[in-house]
Amino acid sequence: MRISELSRRSGVPVASIKYYLREGLLPAGRAMGATLAEYGEEHVQRLRLIRALTTLGGLSIAAAREVLAEIDQPHDPLAMLGVIHYALRTPADATEATGDGELTERVDGLVDAMEWDISEASPHRRALAASLQELGRLGVDFGVDDLLPYARLAAAVARLDLDQLDGIEDRMVLAERAAILTLLLEPVLALLRRLAQEGESRRRTGAAAAPDTAY
Amino acid sequence: MRISELSRRSGVPVASIKYYLREGLLPAGRAMGATLAEYGEEHVQRLRLIRALTTLGGLSIAAAREVLAEIDQPHDPLAMLGVIHYALRTPADATEATGDGELTERVDGLVDAMEWDISEASPHRRALAASLQELGRLGVDFGVDDLLPYARLAAAVARLDLDQLDGIEDRMVLAERAAILTLLLEPVLALLRRLAQEGESRRRTGAAAAPDTAY
Secondary structure: OOHHHHHHHHOOOHHHHHHHHHOOOOOOOEEOOOOOEEOOHHHHHHHHHHHHHHHHOOOOHHHHHHHHHHHHOOOOHHHHHHHHHHHOOOOOOOOOOOOOHHHHHHHHHHHHHOOOOOOOOOHHHHHHHHHHHHHHHOOOOOOHHHHHHHHHHHHHHHHHHHHHHOOOOOHHHHHHHHHHHHHHHHHHHHHHHHHHHHHHHHHHHOOOOOOOOOO | OOHHHHHHHHOOOHHHHHHHHHOOOOOOOEEOOOOOEEOOHHHHHHHHHHHHHHHHOOOOHHHHHHHHHHHHOOOOHHHHHHHHHHHOOOOOOOOOOOOOHHHHHHHHHHHHHOOOOOOOOOHHHHHHHHHHHHHHHOOOOOOHHHHHHHHHHHHHHHHHHHHHHOOOOOHHHHHHHHHHHHHHHHHHHHHHHHHHHHHHHHHHHOOOOOOOOOO
16 A cells, blocks of 8 residues: 555554654665555554554654564564553653662562562553652552552453453554553543442432432 | 731632632632731642642643532532543543544443443543544554453552542542542542553563663
């Protein structure tokens, strides 16, 4: 297909496609003349992955290029998904060092109690410590015992997540799906919690929802 | 206490306290002279709630004033929590009308299947429809049957959340705690999911974490 068709199929503007080509994120098409190139399905899929990483995942072009380079290596799928998993923007700022050893120990204690095998390099460890620090600043101190019941439910959520990736053979499709599910299910899960909070509040108080007003 | 002590105790700068006084969010202290006023514990608690609503909750001063006015009414605690719950920023933009009746029906179907009693006015219904639309645009179509197992886990999370509010009698404390838990546990839960995803990925593949490298 020509670049116009590639744009239509992927939903990515022609100018952006040319930019990704120049920046080396998207491999060149098959040359059909001095200014014409032919693109294939792998380009469509690659563009979807680039958009998932940059637009959704918050990666810079340079960071996306590095992640794509890793994906192009013949690593096993776990290693590939790991690179993506750590590169995506985290729900809290992981760069803010808490400088609080007790919080780091609390996260370690939780990971141990859950028997999760988590790399020491995980940005999610630091981001969780930072989130717990923020809670503590506001007077809500969540210890390992408070976190454990939530962690068990998170483990059940993760099992559902991993089930969604079962049986996907194509590396690009797998990478894109993992990025989309990790990121885009976050607001879905948070909203399901909000809805469940209202349902549970009303169940506990025995009150019925007024049909047209807030609560 | 004087305003300087109120600032120290609440962690809110004096200039902000004066602003909240002028804007009618914080009741005046007891006049002790032409320019002196005495503040009490209720002012400390009120300031904490104002910060939870504005800084964390994303409410404008005008919106916070409306919410605080509702909290000052002798409504029952459920109605009070409802006002806060609907006013807090949502995890996805609820203002973007999906204009897609099928998505609204999907959310309705899920709420019915979960037997949740949710007001028709809930912003979380619209935000969930918008989030599902975004997923669909990226080729991931989540129907009611896909959402149900996640919704059941969200219900279990909500039960834990409501347990945290059990036995809090003071209205201001209850309002502040509800806002903080609703908002600040969102990144915590999302990060527990990320950690659990890594643990579960590694469990399924039987690989061990390298101690100092990504995955």
